[in-house]
Amino acid sequence: MTEIVANQTPPILHGPTEKEKKYDRQLRLWAASGQAALESANLLLVNSGPGVSGVEALKNLVLPGIGRFAIYDEATVGEADLGVNFFLDQSCLGKPRAQCVTSLLCELNPEVEGAWYPNAEDVTTLESTLATSPLFTAIMYALPIAKDTLALLEDYGRRNRTPLVAIHSAGFYSYFQISLPGAFPIVDTHPDETATTDLRLLQPWPELVEFASDMTKDIDNLDNYEHGHLPFVTILLHYLEKWRETHGGANPATYKEKIEFRTLVQKAARTNIPEGGEENFDEAAAAVLKTVVQPSLPSGLKKVFEHEPKKPIAEGSSFWIVAEAIKGFHAKHDCLPLRGSVPDMKAQSKVYVQLQNIYKAKARQDAAEVLETAQSIAPGRHFDAAEVELFCKNAPFVKLINATEGDESESNLGAADRLREVTAQEFASDENAELTLAPLSLLPIYLALKATSHVASASADEILADVAKTVPGANDQERVVQAAQEVARAEGGELHNIAAVTGGMVAQELIKIITKQYIPVDNTCIFDGIASRCQVLRL
Amino acid sequence: MASAQAYPSSEPERWKYLDRIRTRAGPFTNDGIFDGSMVAGQMDKMKILVIGAGGLGCEILKNLALSGFKDIHVIDMDTIDISNLNRQFLFRQADVGSSKAEVAARFVEQRVRGVRITPHNCRIQDKDEDFYMGFQLVVCGLDSIEARRWINATLVNMVDDAVEDSYTPLIDGGTEGFKGQARVVIPTITSCLECQLDMHAPRAAVPLCTLATIPRQPEHCVEWAHVIAWDQEKPFPELDKDDPAHIGWLYQKALARAHEFRISGVTYALTQGVVKNIIPAIAATNSVIAAACCNEALKISSSCAPALGYPDDNYMMYSGNDAIYTYTFKHEQKDDCPVCGNLARELDVDPAWTLGELVESLAARPAAQLRKPSVRAAGKTLYMQSPASLEAQTRPNLERTLSDLGLREGDEIGVTDPAFATVSFKFKLKFTKKS
Numbered sequence: 001m002t003e004i005v006a007n008q009t010p011p012i013l014h015g016p017t018e019k020e021k022k023y024d025r026q027l028r029l030w031a032a033s034g035q036a037a038l039e040s041a042n043l044l045l046v047n048s049g050p051g052v053s054g055v056e057a058l059k060n061l062v063l064p065g066i067g068r069f070a071i072y073d074e075a076t077v078g079e080a081d082l083g084v085n086f087f088l089d090q091s092c093l094g095k096p097r098a099q100c101v102t103s104l105l106c107e108l109n110p111e112v113e114g115a116w117y118p119n120a121e122d123v124t125t126l127e128s129t130l131a132t133s134p135l136f137t138a139i140m141y142a143l144p145i146a147k148d149t150l151a152l153l154e155d156y157g158r159r160n161r162t163p164l165v166a167i168h169s170a171g172f173y174s175y176f177q178i179s180l181p182g183a184f185p186i187v188d189t190h191p192d193e194t195a196t197t198d199l200r201l202l203q204p205w206p207e208l209v210e211f212a213s214d215m216t217k218d219i220d221n222l223d224n225y226e227h228g229h230l231p232f233v234t235i236l237l238h239y240l241e242k243w244r245e246t247h248g249g250a251n252p253a254t255y256k257e258k259i260e261f262r263t264l265v266q267k268a269a270r271t272n273i274p275e276g277g278e279e280n281f282d283e284a285a286a287a288v289l290k291t292v293v294q295p296s297l298p299s300g301l302k303k304v305f306e307h308e309p310k311k312p313i314a315e316g317s318s319f320w321i322v323a324e325a326i327k328g329f330h331a332k333h334d335c336l337p338l339r340g341s342v343p344d345m346k347a348q349s350k351v352y353v354q355l356q357n358i359y360k361a362k363a364r365q366d367a368a369e370v371l372e373t374a375q376s377i378a379p380g381r382h383f384d385a386a387e388v389e390l391f392c393k394n395a396p397f398v399k400l401i402n403a404t405e406g407d408e409s410e411s412n413l414g415a416a417d418r419l420r421e422v423t424a425q426e427f428a429s430d431e432n433a434e435l436t437l438a439p440l441s442l443l444p445i446y447l448a449l450k451a452t453s454h455v456a457s458a459s460a461d462e463i464l465a466d467v468a469k470t471v472p473g474a475n476d477q478e479r480v481v482q483a484a485q486e487v488a489r490a491e492g493g494e495l496h497n498i499a500a501v502t503g504g505m506v507a508q509e510l511i512k513i514i515t516k517q518y519i520p521v522d523n524t525c526i527f528d529g530i531a532s533r534c535q536v537l538r539l
Numbered sequence: 540m541a542s543a544q545a546y547p548s549s550e551p552e553r554w555k556y557l558d559r560i561r562t563r564a565g566p567f568t569n570d571g572i573f574d575g576s577m578v579a580g581q582m583d584k585m586k587i588l589v590i591g592a593g594g595l596g597c598e599i600l601k602n603l604a605l606s607g608f609k610d611i612h613v614i615d616m617d618t619i620d621i622s623n624l625n626r627q628f629l630f631r632q633a634d635v636g637s638s639k640a641e642v643a644a645r646f647v648e649q650r651v652r653g654v655r656i657t658p659h660n661c662r663i664q665d666k667d668e669d670f671y672m673g674f675q676l677v678v679c680g681l682d683s684i685e686a687r688r689w690i691n692a693t694l695v696n697m698v699d700d701a702v703e704d705s706y707t708p709l710i711d712g713g714t715e716g717f718k719g720q721a722r723v724v725i726p727t728i729t730s731c732l733e734c735q736l737d738m739h740a741p742r743a744a745v746p747l748c749t750l751a752t753i754p755r756q757p758e759h760c761v762e763w764a765h766v767i768a769w770d771q772e773k774p775f776p777e778l779d780k781d782d783p784a785h786i787g788w789l790y791q792k793a794l795a796r797a798h799e800f801r802i803s804g805v806t807y808a809l810t811q812g813v814v815k816n817i818i819p820a821i822a823a824t825n826s827v828i829a830a831a832c833c834n835e836a837l838k839i840s841s842s843c844a845p846a847l848g849y850p851d852d853n854y855m856m857y858s859g860n861d862a863i864y865t866y867t868f869k870h871e872q873k874d875d876c877p878v879c880g881n882l883a884r885e886l887d888v889d890p891a892w893t894l895g896e897l898v899e900s901l902a903a904r905p906a907a908q909l910r911k912p913s914v915r916a917a918g919k920t921l922y923m924q925s926p927a928s929l930e931a932q933t934r935p936n937l938e939r940t941l942s943d944l945g946l947r948e949g950d951e952i953g954v955t956d957p958a959f960a961t962v963s964f965k966f967k968l969k970f971t972k973k974s
Contacts, residue, residue: 015783016807016808018621020808021621022621022622022624022625023625024622024808024811025622025817025818025819025820026625026626026819026820026821027808028808028817029716029717029819050556056826059628059822059826060821060822060823060826061823063624063625063626063628063821063822064625064821064822065625078552079550079552079553080552080553082553082651083553083554083555083556083557083605084556084605086605086651089649089650108628110632171559171560171565172560172565172834172844189861190860192860344755344756345755346749346753347753347755348753349753349755349800349801349802350800350801352753352755353801353802481566482567485565486565486566486567489560489563490556490559490560491559493555493556493557493559493560494556495556495557495560495606495834496557496601496605496830497605497830497831497833498830499830500601500602500827500829500830500833501826501827501830501834503826504822504823504824504825504826504827505827505859505863508717508821508823508824508827508859508863509863511821511823518717518859518860518861519860519862520862521862521863522862525862529844530567530845531845531852531867532721532847532852532855532867533855533865533867534865536862536863536864
């Protein structure tokens with residue numbers, strides 16, 4: 001190595017790579033980890049009918065750089081395809097639709113690999129496509145679909161634990177339905193910035209108590225600058241201490257007491273100064289109702305704690321072991337592992353950084369305890385410390401999707417019963433809609449589309465006859481009759497706009513499932529292009 | 540109903556799916572205004588304007604071309620950047636540096652036979668009212684609030700009660716990450732974008748003293764480099780936010796400052812994000828929002844189904860972060876909207892404020908968001924941003940208090956801003972004493 005060391009200018013800035021530049025706007029949403037997950041994913045679209053929604057979904061996945069996709073589609077390109085599908089042109093007429101769409105989709109991103117079937121060579125059926133392809137991460141299929149084709153896909157999904165997404169779009173209506181192979185937990189849910197986190201003001205640990213009392217022990221004699229730069233966390237801890245002195249050692253608990261406490265804090269601000277008030281005390285007062293609380297167990301995490309995986313926990317994925325360890329932590333300490341982040345607040349830089357470090361150190365300590373418990377649950381298992389830390393950090397926001405699913409013996413009868421139950425609920429709540437000002441249910445759209453799951457198109461009467469079989473009585477409801485007429489109007493045809501709305505939503509969902517970030521739909525999303533709104537139902 | 544006759548367009552087989560819906564009534568179609576036999580012919584002749592050829596614009600052009608519109612114009616002043624390629628699917632690596640409007644128009648014209656797309660590679664402000672009068676519908680896919688407000692004000696001002704063609708519906712889409720909105724404005728009839736301005740409040744600015752003396756967050760270090768260090772050191776004649784050398788300089792400065800204050804988290808991407816105010820964007824969300832907008836365009840143009848706008852819902856909010864959630868509602872028109880209302884909007888002010896403080900406050904108020912305001916009251920000019928001679932003459936007023944200038948509770952002031960040349964924002968002063 002003959003590097004010149006002397007007289008060096010500062011190192012050349014490591015700017016972003018070409019790939020980072022290209023993907024900049026999405027890396028800000030799902031970071032390098034999400035991108036890596038996308039790039040190793042392999043998707044299959046089983047297409048039929050006009051088949052535009054699935055192609056639009058693929059467009060939205062090829063662009064951000066999905067690893068590989070394949071299309072299985074037996075159709076040849078006809079004139080009508082050119083009026084609704086953007087990834088075909090005049091020269092495609094008469095050629096295999098899968099081939100033409102794949103080639104025009106691949107143009108969008110040279111880093112993505114695309115395959116199409118049936119091809120004229122070796123792979124001529126869906127069965128051989130499934131058998132010869134690298135394992136699919138997820139499969140989308142367009143409805144209507146032949147029953148035996150669907151059975152093939154469902155079988156593949158069961159055997160390989162592959163998520164399936166059914167897509168049905170006709171005229172102004174569409175829905176998609178996600179079938180996940182089992183309970184699906186998400187740690188990295190990206191809660192809103194406004195979501196409050198526990199600062200543990202009611203259960204401070206010694207280092208925090210010491211830091212705060214050190215800063216506030218002589219609070220009345222601090223000069224105006226120091227007083228005006230006390231971080232609000234220390235202000236609240238100080239006045240909580242004062243409060244307890246006059247309230248038999250108890251913290252403000254009721255709403256009324258908290259308002260009283262807030263007034264106490266507000267009154268402690270100095271007003272005989274040029275600014276007329278103190279921003280840090282304003283921040284402290286504003287934070288009382290949100291942070292002076294004994295945090296309850298968030299519903300998402302509660303669901304995780306209550307979930308009973310089929311396998312013994314120690315044999316399952318590390319998620320369930322860490323969840324069990326956090327459950328133990330919560331039982332022992334009556335609080336969750338500390339998140340470790342501190343919101344921005346008026347403070348001197350040095351003081352703020354100290355406070356941040358106190359929170360970070362405690363968060364690391366809590367995570368280490370959780371890791372230790374996890375190891376004792378599953379001795380000999382290796383746990384990624386960073387993963388455990390992330391789980392601890394996000395514990396209040398963890399979500400479990402598809403919690404009751406995953407029972408492989410769940411029969412079609414179960415699904416049919418559930419649909420009847422949900423229908424009854426939806427119609428009942430529609431009766432009160434005028435009072436509650438709630439939007440009317442979109443379930444009629446689902447019922448009408450579902451009636452054409454296996455036929456290219458149907459008249460309104462045929463649709464209603466089928467609805468009568470699935471959900472007796474629903475066919476008499478006026479809104480179901482209208483939905484059936486609207487579906488019949490399309491005769492199985494897609495509108496490009498509705499396909500693009502649906503394909504956009506499906507792509508969002510697949511991104512969430514593949515990256516395990518944000519929270520996927522559980523499990524059916526219905527879109528009404530006339531009212532321009534959607535509804536999510538668990539069906 | 541489904542057996543009703545369809546009225547095919549000139550290429551019946553190609554457009555059969557579309558014609559089934561747009562040329563024959565469904566259960567929700569308003570028969571009083573719908574005439575299926577006229578739809579295809581009318582839409583063939585319609586002129587529709589797309590504003591923006593970026594993430595939403597590319598989708599909008601594709602969607603309109605496949606919705607039966609034949610005469611589409613697109614206006615955008617931008618050139619293609621590499622960071623566009625993850626979603627602006629009409630552009631390729633080789634197009635980087637070319638005009639967005641031109642490349643997008645050419646691509647869609649070639650892909651969809653029979654559609655004509657006319658590109659305008661310029662700012663929207665470069666076109667006059669006659670230009671905008673030539674369109675029956677405007678669809679916006681913009682990322683700037685300022686451009687939206689400009690086109691909104693222009694379309695509202697075009698309305699002439701006596702001329703039926705002067706009401707040009709405006710359909711507007713916007714996205715951020717997994718979220719977005721689609722809305723329809725019928726100028727002067729329904730709530731306009733200015734009425735809805737407070738739904739898009741600007742992010743609260745960090746106080747200058749925090750940047751200068753007590754930074755705590757990595758963003759504070761970047762803002763310090765951007766606002767203070769750059770001005771002091773002037774490393775390049777003018778800041779070009781797209782020049783990696785300039786961003787690199789800011790990054791180094793911010794990094795050094797973060798070091799000094801032991802703040803972690805300053806990265807190149809963060810620096811770029813803060814300085815350029817980058818909004819995360821993906822194809823999937825643009826696909827949803829653009830198509831929701833174009834779906835309204837189709838319904839409005841054909842009356843084949845009820846559309847957003849008048850008389851009920853006019854706004855769809857969409858969020859895909861936590862499952863999928865939409866909220867579609869009617870945003871009410873505001874009587875005191877500076878653009879489409881008749882009443883002056885109330886403005887809380889402290890009479891002890893200087894005019895300078897009032898002028899400054901207009902930028903941050905969610906309902907005003909005016910960055911270079913000039914102020915008049917009762918025929919008197921209190922402060923003018925330009926020309927320079929007038930600015931110099933009126934500048935001393937900035938130091939005087941409102942009461943000193945003779946302003947009283949209930950007085951109306953008129954505010955103009957070069958970003959919205961056609962509009963005079965009317966405000967009514969409401970005195971509030973600061974506690």
